[in-house]
Amino acid sequence: MSNEKKFTLRNAINQGLLAGLITTLISTVGMVELFSQRQLIAGVMTMAQLFIFLIPALISFQTARKAPKNSILLFSAVTSFFASLPVLVLILLASTFGLRRFLINVSPSLIETLTFGQGPLVGSLILVLATTAVGVAAAFVDQMDEKIRKPILAGLMWTILVGTFSEILQERLRAFFGIGFTNLIIKSKALQPVAALIFLVVVTAISYFWQQRGDSIKKGLASQSATQRRNMTYAQRIAFFVLLLILPLLLGSYLSEVTNNVGIYVLMGLGLNIVVGFAGLLDLGYVAFFAIGAYVMAILTSEGFLGVAQTSFWLALPVSVITAVIAGILLGTPVLRMRGDYLAIVTLGFGEIIRIMANSDLLKPYIGGAQGVLQIPKPSFFGTSLIQPGQLYYVVLAGVLLAWFVSTRLSNSRLGRQWMAMREDEDVAEAMGINLVNTKLLAFAIGAGFSGLSGAIFASKLTSIFPHSFNLLISINVLSLIIVGGMGSLPGVVVGSLILVGLPELLREFAEFRPWMYGALLIVMMLAKPEGFWPSAIQKRELHADEESPPVEEVAAAD
Amino acid sequence: MSILSAKNVTKRFGGLVAVGNLNIDLEEGSIVSIIGPNGAGKTTFFNCVTGFYQVTEGEILFDGQSLNHRSTDLITRLGISRTYQNIRLFANMTTIENILVGEHPHLKTFWAEAIFRTPRFLKEEKDAEAEARRLLRYVGLAGLGDSLARNLPYGAQRRLEIARALASKPKLLLLDEPTAGMNPNESAEMMRFIKNLRDDLGITILLIEHDMRVVMGISEHIHVLDFGQKIAEGSPKEIQRNPRVIEAYLGRGAASGLEKQTDGISATV
Amino acid sequence: MQRRLQNINYLDFVLWFIRVSIIVFVAWGTIATLLDNPYSADVWVNFTVLGLAQGSMYALIAIGYTLVYGVLFMINFAHGEFFMSGIMTATVFIAGPLSASGYLNNHPVISLLLILVVSMITSVGVAILTERVAYRPLRKAPRLVPLITALGASTFLQYTFRGLFGSEVKPFPQVEALSGKISFLGTEILQTQMVVIIATVIMLVGLYLFVMRTKTGKAIRAVAEDKDVAALMGIDVDRTIAITFALGASMAGAAGVLYALVFRQVHFYMGFLPGLKAFTAAVLGGIGSIPGAAVGGLFLGIFESVGPPLFLDGLNVPAYHQLKDVITFTLLVLVLIFRPQGIVGERLAEKKA
Ligand SMILES: Nc1ncnc2c1ncn2[C@@H]1O[C@H](COP(=O)(O)OP(=O)(O)O)[C@@H](O)[C@H]1O
Numbered sequence A: 001m002s003n004e005k006k007f008t009l010r011n012a013i014n015q016g017l018l019a020g021l022i023t024t025l026i027s028t029v030g031m032v033e034l035f036s037q038r039q040l041i042a043g044v045m046t047m048a049q050l051f052i053f054l055i056p057a058l059i060s061f062q063t064a065r066k067a068p069k070n071s072i073l074l075f076s077a078v079t080s081f082f083a084s085l086p087v088l089v090l091i092l093l094a095s096t097f098g099l100r101r102f103l104i105n106v107s108p109s110l111i112e113t114l115t116f117g118q119g120p121l122v123g124s125l126i127l128v129l130a131t132t133a134v135g136v137a138a139a140f141v142d143q144m145d146e147k148i149r150k151p152i153l154a155g156l157m158w159t160i161l162v163g164t165f166s167e168i169l170q171e172r173l174r175a176f177f178g179i180g181f182t183n184l185i186i187k188s189k190a191l192q193p194v195a196a197l198i199f200l201v202v203v204t205a206i207s208y209f210w211q212q213r214g215d216s217i218k219k220g221l222a223s224q225s226a227t228q229r230r231n232m233t234y235a236q237r238i239a240f241f242v243l244l245l246i247l248p249l250l251l252g253s254y255l256s257e258v259t260n261n262v263g264i265y266v267l268m269g270l271g272l273n274i275v276v277g278f279a280g281l282l283d284l285g286y287v288a289f290f291a292i293g294a295y296v297m298a299i300l301t302s303e304g305f306l307g308v309a310q311t312s313f314w315l316a317l318p319v320s321v322i323t324a325v326i327a328g329i330l331l332g333t334p335v336l337r338m339r340g341d342y343l344a345i346v347t348l349g350f351g352e353i354i355r356i357m358a359n360s361d362l363l364k365p366y367i368g369g370a371q372g373v374l375q376i377p378k379p380s381f382f383g384t385s386l387i388q389p390g391q392l393y394y395v396v397l398a399g400v401l402l403a404w405f406v407s408t409r410l411s412n413s414r415l416g417r418q419w420m421a422m423r424e425d426e427d428v429a430e431a432m433g434i435n436l437v438n439t440k441l442l443a444f445a446i447g448a449g450f451s452g453l454s455g456a457i458f459a460s461k462l463t464s465i466f467p468h469s470f471n472l473l474i475s476i477n478v479l480s481l482i483i484v485g486g487m488g489s490l491p492g493v494v495v496g497s498l499i500l501v502g503l504p505e506l507l508r509e510f511a512e513f514r515p516w517m518y519g520a521l522l523i524v525m526m527l528a529k530p531e532g533f534w535p536s537a538i539q540k541r542e543l544h545a546d547e548e549s550p551p552v553e554e555v556a557a558a559d
Numbered sequence B: 001m002s003i004l005s006a007k008n009v010t011k012r013f014g015g016l017v018a019v020g021n022l023n024i025d026l027e028e029g030s031i032v033s034i035i036g037p038n039g040a041g042k043t044t045f046f047n048c049v050t051g052f053y054q055v056t057e058g059e060i061l062f063d064g065q066s067l068n069h070r071s072t073d074l075i076t077r078l079g080i081s082r083t084y085q086n087i088r089l090f091a092n093m094t095t096i097e098n099i100l101v102g103e104h105p106h107l108k109t110f111w112a113e114a115i116f117r118t119p120r121f122l123k124e125e126k127d128a129e130a131e132a133r134r135l136l137r138y139v140g141l142a143g144l145g146d147s148l149a150r151n152l153p154y155g156a157q158r159r160l161e162i163a164r165a166l167a168s169k170p171k172l173l174l175l176d177e178p179t180a181g182m183n184p185n186e187s188a189e190m191m192r193f194i195k196n197l198r199d200d201l202g203i204t205i206l207l208i209e210h211d212m213r214v215v216m217g218i219s220e221h222i223h224v225l226d227f228g229q230k231i232a233e234g235s236p237k238e239i240q241r242n243p244r245v246i247e248a249y250l251g252r253g254a255a256s257g258l259e260k261q262t263d264g265i266s267a268t269v
Numbered sequence C: 001m002q003r004r005l006q007n008i009n010y011l012d013f014v015l016w017f018i019r020v021s022i023i024v025f026v027a028w029g030t031i032a033t034l035l036d037n038p039y040s041a042d043v044w045v046n047f048t049v050l051g052l053a054q055g056s057m058y059a060l061i062a063i064g065y066t067l068v069y070g071v072l073f074m075i076n077f078a079h080g081e082f083f084m085s086g087i088m089t090a091t092v093f094i095a096g097p098l099s100a101s102g103y104l105n106n107h108p109v110i111s112l113l114l115i116l117v118v119s120m121i122t123s124v125g126v127a128i129l130t131e132r133v134a135y136r137p138l139r140k141a142p143r144l145v146p147l148i149t150a151l152g153a154s155t156f157l158q159y160t161f162r163g164l165f166g167s168e169v170k171p172f173p174q175v176e177a178l179s180g181k182i183s184f185l186g187t188e189i190l191q192t193q194m195v196v197i198i199a200t201v202i203m204l205v206g207l208y209l210f211v212m213r214t215k216t217g218k219a220i221r222a223v224a225e226d227k228d229v230a231a232l233m234g235i236d237v238d239r240t241i242a243i244t245f246a247l248g249a250s251m252a253g254a255a256g257v258l259y260a261l262v263f264r265q266v267h268f269y270m271g272f273l274p275g276l277k278a279f280t281a282a283v284l285g286g287i288g289s290i291p292g293a294a295v296g297g298l299f300l301g302i303f304e305s306v307g308p309p310l311f312l313d314g315l316n317v318p319a320y321h322q323l324k325d326v327i328t329f330t331l332l333v334l335v336l337i338f339r340p341q342g343i344v345g346e347r348l349a350e351k352k353a
C-alpha cells in the first residue's frame, strides 16, 4: 500500500513544465516586469530575475529529494531545463505575434527582462542555460550535508532580504551611521555587490557556528531549573517590552507609519481571530465593524460639516467600540442558527449592504456618501496632537496590547474552552450544556469590538474616510493574515500582518498584486500548511503529539 | 419513582417512523438497556431525550418535567448527559480540556472575571482542573491529561467520553453502544466499569447495546426495539426466552452482524 | 426554569421582529408606490422583461452553484469567476478582433457561436483547473477549508485576469443584427433580451435532459446521493465531480456571452455580483435542485428589477437604484435565515448524532 510511486524522468519533466507555467503566469500578469527596476544587488541581480529563477529552483529542490539517488543532478537538470521552456514559448510568441494586443502585460520591456536585454535569440539561450544552471545548483545545495546546507540557505535568504529592502535600510543606515558608511553597503537603493558577498559569507558563517554551538546551548538550557528558565523568559519579556516602547525611535517616520498600518490590521486580526480562529465562525463581513468604528469616530470628532459633536478622540473611542459591539450583536443574532458556509455568505452580504449604504445618497446627509467624512482630527494627548506616525504608534500599540491581553485571558478561560468546543463540534458542545446563543454572540461582540477599535484609530489616523476603504478585500485580507499566521494563534496574527501588510507596504510595487497574492496564499496555505506559520499551541500539540514535550513550557507560557 | 418516562413517543422523518409510540420508564438508580437491530430507532430515541430532535408526538418527562421544546443545553443542565455511538470527542482538545468542557454547567464565573483573573475565577479554575484530573483517574486514564483526544487509543476515547459525560454530574447517563468495536474482553471490562459507575455514584444508566450477550450481565431491565416499535421488555431472563426477540435477532442475525461494521460510517454522514 | 429559557426567546423574538418589520416596510413601500403611481403599465412590463433577461443569466450561473453544492456540499465562491473568465477571454481574443475586421457584423451567427464556444471552453478549463488544484486535494478536510480555498481561488482568478487583460472596462462590440427592438405582447422589447431569454431556455432544457437522461447525468446524481455508494457501484467519483464542475462552468460561460450582449462590456470584477446573486437564486430555488435554480434565477431577476421601484419609490428614497443590490442582499440574508431550504424545497435533515 505504498503510494510513493517511483519518480521517473517523466515526473521530472512534468514538474519542470509546471514550474515553467507558473513562471510564465507570473510574467504574463505583470509581476516580473513590475520588479525589473528593483535591484537586489546592484548591477548583478534584479528582483524580477529572482522571480524568474525562484520557482524553477524550488521545484528542482523538490525533484532532487524525490529523484533516484544516483541521478539526482540529471533529474534536476531536466526539471529546470523544462521549466524554462514555457517561458521560452512566451518569448517566441511575444516577439513574433505581438501578444500585447491581447495580454496587456506582455510588453516589449517584459521580453527584454526575460531575455536579459540580449535580444530574443541570445537571450533565450541565456535563459535556458541559466535556469538549468540554477536548478542544478539548487539540487547541489540540497545534496549537501545539513550542517552546511542550512547555513548557506540562511545566508542566501538574508542576503536576498537585505537586498529586497535595501531602500529602507539605506535610509535607516544613513540615519544612524551617516552617508559615507552607508554608501559602502547600499548605494542608490541597491545593495553593493561586495557588501552583498561579505554579508552572505558573514551570515553563513554566523549561522554555521551558531548551529554548532546551538546544540550545547540547548543542553545547557535543559539542565536549568524551571524557575531559572522562567526568569529568563521574564528577562526576555522585559527586553521585548522595552523594544516595543522605543521602536519608533529606531524605525523612523516612514517605517513607523508602516508599523501603524500593520498594527491596525493586527488589531482587526485579533478580533477576527476570536470569531474565526477561536469560535470557528467564518465571518466574511468583518469589515463592517471596522467601518462602523471608523464612521462613528469620524462623525463624532470631525471638524468638517458632517461632524456632529467635535468631541475628543478619547471620548469618541469608547463610543465607537460600543457601537461596533452593538452592531456585532445585532448582525450576529439573525445568523446564530446558521452553519459554516451559509454564515460566510450571509456575513458577506451584510458587509456589502453596509458598504453600499455608506455609499448611497440615502445616508449622504449624515455620513457623506462617496465623498466620505473629512477633517477628522488626529488624537491629542495632554494637549499635544499626535501628528507624527511615531507618536500615533503608541495609540495603536495600546490598542493591540489591550486586544492581545483580552484575547489571551479569554482563551485560557471557560469561555475560550466553550469557543473551542463549539468550533470542534457544535452539537456536542450544546449537549455539554453550552448555550450556543450566548457563546456565539460573545465571539461576535468581542470580535466586532476590536474591529471597531481598529476602525476608530484608522479614521483619526487618516483624518478622512471614504466608503471604498471598507470593501470585501479588507475582510479577505484579514482572513488571509489569520490563516497565514495560524488560525487561533495570537502571535500568528502578528506574523501574518507583518507578511501580508508589512511586506507589501515596503515593496510598493506589490500594491496592485496584493489581492492576487492573498488569493494564492489562501489556496497554498490550505494545501500545504493549513496550520499557518505560527500555529497556536493546540495545533502545535497536534503536530508534535508523539514527541513527548514536557508541559513546563506551556505552564510558563500560560502566565 | 421513575426518573425518566417516555410517553407514547413517536419520531418521524418524512414518511419513516424511526420511533413509534414508545413507552419507557426508568427507575432511579437502575441500569436499563435498549437493544435491537441496526436502524431500530435506538439512537433516535436518545436524540429525542437530549433535545437533538424534537419528538413528533408524545412526551418525555425527566424528574417530572417535560423535556419537549427544551434546548439541548438546558436538558443537560437538568441532569442528563450522554455519549455517542460514533465517538464524538473534541478531537483537537486535550483530554483535560474535554472534561473541563463537560464541567461547564457547574462553572459559575462570568467571562469578564477571566479577563481580570479575580480570585473567584482562579479558585474555580483550579477546582475544575482538580476535578477533571480526578475524573480522569476514575476512568483509568491518569497521566494522559495533556494528550490530544484524537491521539488516544480507541478504548481510551470511549472512557474519556464517559468521563466527559460524568463531568456534568448527571443524574441520568445515556450510553450509546459503549462497547461498539471492542473485543469480548474489553466489552466485559466496560460492562464492569458501567456497573461500578452506578454502584459508586448512584447514577441511573440507560444504555444502548447491539449485542445481547454483553448486556444480559448488567441490565436490570431490557427494552427491545425493532423498526421503531417496542417488541418486548422485561428482565434479561425473560428477554432471552422471548420468541419475538429471538426471531428479530436470529432471523436477521447474519445481516445485523454485517451492518454493524458499517454503522460507524453511516452514522457520520 | 422559565428564566433559563430566556435566551431562546430572545432569538425567536429578534427573528420575529425582523420578519414583521420587513413585511411592514415592504407593504408600506408598495402601497405608497402604487398610490403614487409614478410609472405607466408599459414601464412595469419593461421592468419585468429586463428582469427576466437578467434573471436568465442568474439562472444559468445558479446551475453551477446548485450542481456543485449537490455533489460536494460546498459553496463554490469562485463560480462567478468562471463566468467572468470565459467571456473576458472571448472578448479579448475573439469578439474584439472579429468586430475590428468587420466579420462580426457580416457573419453574426458564426461569430456569436465562436464567441460562445470560446467562452464556454475557457470557463470549463478554468473550472477544471480550479477544481483540480484548489478543491480536490481538500475533499476530506474540515468544511471551512475548501470554503477558504474557494474564496482564495475567487480572488486569485479575479486578479489573474486583471493582470492578463488589464483593469479597465472592456467594451463588447455591438452586434447590429441584434440591436433592434421587436414588439411582443403589445410592448416593444429589446431583441437582445429576447435572445437571452430564448437561449437560456434552450440551455436549461438541454442541461436538464443531460442530467436526467444520460449515463453521465446519472453518475452525477448518484454521486450527489452518496459518494461512497457511487464509488462502490463503479463510478469514478473524481471524474464525475470534475464533470459536474465543467457542466456548471459551461453554463456560466454561456451566461457570460449573454451578459456581454446585454451590457456590452466586460471587466475582471464582473463575476462577483452576478455570482453572489446567482448563489442567492440557487438558494431561493432550494440549493441542489436544477429546476429550482432556474426558477430562483428568474424570480430574482424580476424581483431585482421590479423591487426597488416598487418598494422604495413610494418611500421617497433618493436614488433608489443605488440600493438595488442592498435589496438583493437583504433577500439573500432573509432567505438564508428563514428558509435555507429554499422557497419550494423540503426542510433539510435535522442535526444528527
Ligand atoms: N436525521 C435523520 N433523518 C432521516 N432519517 C433518520 C435520521 N436519523 C435517523 N434516521 C433513520 O431512523 C432510523 C433509526 O435510526 P437509528 O435511531 O440511528 O437506529 P439505531 O437503532 O441503529 O440507533 C433509521 O432508519 C435511520 O435511517
Ligand SMILES: [Mg+2]
Binding pocket: B042, B043, B044, B085
Ligand atoms: Mg444507533
